[in-house]
Amino acid sequence: MDIAIFGLGYVGAVSAACLSKEGHNVIGVDFNDSKTDLINKGKSPVVEKDVDEMIAEAVSKGTLRATTDNRAAIRDSELAIVCVGTPSAVNGNLNLDFVQRVCEDIGEELREKDGFTAIIIRSTVLPGTLRTLVIPTLEKASGKKAGVDFGVGFFPEFLRESTAVYDFYNPPKVVIAASDDRTRGMLESLNADFDAPLSCADYEVAEMVKYADNTWHALKVAFGNEIGSISKAIDIDGGAVMDIFCQDTKLNISSKYLRPGFAFGGSCLPKDVRALNYKGRSLDLELPLINSIMPSNRSHIDRAMQMILDLNEKNVGVLGLSFKAGTDDLRESPMVELVERLLGKGHEIRIFDQNVNLSRLVGANRAYIYEHLPHIAKLMVDEMDDVVTHGGTIVIGNSDDRFSEVVGRLNDSQRVIDLVRIENEAKANGGYNGICW
């Protein structure tokens, strides 16, 4: 393909080197002429393993050249890949000036140009940027329609500086959002040789994935550092701790505990996070990340509470009281807290949880409920139907298999707040919702 790459920083220079090596005709564009001069002399504008040699070879073969002329570059290409910078503004927001400017230039040239060109954003942009800035800017400047007269795509970049060429050929995943099949096809063919999972997504999902990734990476670094710091303060080798931690690919380095849903609870997580918080405090250690976990969990319960209150239904049916399905352990269940708060607001509540069914409970758990939660014990019913017929709002609190059938059985006026996302798609009416999906 004839490909134009806008922005010859780390992402653009590496992409230009790799795509020209793959046999594409590449024209690199940057308004910084020292960068374009370097490329035209066969040199890399960034320090990155192998890129110098690749650029030298591509320039000598004639498959790569560079220019400062945005409009000329778009004239000669069928695919335009935008890798301009998106730096932080002073207030922390993303500065999209470079993206906007390059889209204006590209759009103006598209106005004159016959034939189809796909404009692909690789710069990291906040969710909504394609739909509210990129596409309107291109359409306004070109007088043409995205997805019809020209293509638009978002194709986030996951490379890491210092291993960028390796990462280009070995991406952890490929994520594509496109305005039309032709643009999607071009991006798929660009990635056809890579052994990586490919996801086609909406613009906003693809945009958000990049932020979830980088925030996760930052969170991992901060977590490792805080565990290391507290370990060191009590004379433990934090490296040895994290080596063993990382060997656990079932619960730790895995997709477990990462689905958006409801707050954590139970007899272990809150207690142990609190104990580590206390240990840090007693050592005069600043552990802002670990200290923020309990407040984050509380905010999540607050969001659930607010969502239920917003529905303004006196009768609330609760399906699932324990912190997860398959246990009768009610210690620190966030559902218990939610129910207590709803009671305080005067709601009429009925609760069904087959694992906490009082008529079947024996021994310690029965005693626990009657001693500690007598106000809740009174609200429990033996049949799920008693909850379903009672509630104007039904709250699903854990992922017991039986609860999914309820969603399809409700009448139009009933609302479901599913805190655990028992169904991927809404089965019932539009009144099926969660707090973080």
Ligand SMILES: NC(=O)c1ccc[n+]([C@@H]2O[C@H](COP(=O)([O-])OP(=O)(O)OC[C@H]3O[C@@H](n4cnc5c(N)ncnc54)[C@H](O)[C@@H]3O)[C@@H](O)[C@H]2O)c1
């Ligand atoms: N650096 C990374 O490791 C990395 C990895 C993945 C994604 N990203 C994202 O990719 C984007 C680019 O990152 P980078 O590190 O390569 O940035 P960079 O600052 O190194 O390079 C950006 C280049 O764009 C040029 N530019 C700006 N406006 C232009 C315009 N209108 N026309 C032509 N050129 C223009 C600048 O002169 C600069 O050379 C950012 O959004 C970044 O968040 C970066």
